[in-house]
Amino acid sequence: MSAWLIVLIVVVVIVGWVILAYNGLVRLRNRVQNAWAQIDVQLKRRHDLIPNLVETVKGYMKYEQETLEKVIKARAAAMSAQGVAATAQAENELTSTLKSLFALVENYPELKANQNMLALQEELTTTENRIAFARQHYNDSVMTYNTAIETFPRNVIAGMFGFTRQELFSAPEGEREAVKVQF
Numbered sequence: 310m311s312a313w314l315i316v317l318i319v320v321v322v323i324v325g326w327v328i329l330a331y332n333g334l335v336r337l338r339n340r341v342q343n344a345w346a347q348i349d350v351q352l353k354r355r356h357d358l359i360p361n362l363v364e365t366v367k368g369y370m371k372y373e374q375e376t377l378e379k380v381i382k383a384r385a386a387a388m389s390a391q392g393v394a395a396t397a398q399a400e401n402e403l404t405s406t407l408k409s410l411f412a413l414v415e416n417y418p419e420l421k422a423n424q425n426m427l428a429l430q431e432e433l434t435t436t437e438n439r440i441a442f443a444r445q446h447y448n449d450s451v452m453t454y455n456t457a458i459e460t461f462p463r464n465v466i467a468g469m470f471g472f473t474r475q476e477l478f479s480a481p482e483g484e485r486e487a488v489k490v491q492f
Contacts, residue, residue: 327466337453337454344446347446351439359403366420380403386403447478
């Protein structure tokens, strides 16, 4: 009879551990999804600012339509990107076109002094900082989650219940260099 009791205790402990491990993995997966949603919110904010920026500079930069069109196309591509890798690539392209736009703004002194332009630049700078923080938080959450599903013994539970690795939000090689900002 005591052997049955020991077996029952061992089974209860194992089932309890499986439940705790599963719930922990769900909690970590939800943190990753929440972190991605935070990036998405900041990217939407950025996307919403761009049409105002384009409208502000359009009147001053009559001969720079190609640059404005590139910004508009890059924004559209970024808004329709799906998945971490595609979003990262599209957002990096958008950042590149915005850098080109701001470089051209330097050639228009009256535009540089425009209050709307200054306010939009400040908003975009703030938004870029928020995006960077959200990306860092997302990558930290992904690292914690990936570590949890890959380490023993939780990797057994992760495999049984279909938990899969999440992709980090990383910058392409060209974006890892320091950006030179001039005013």
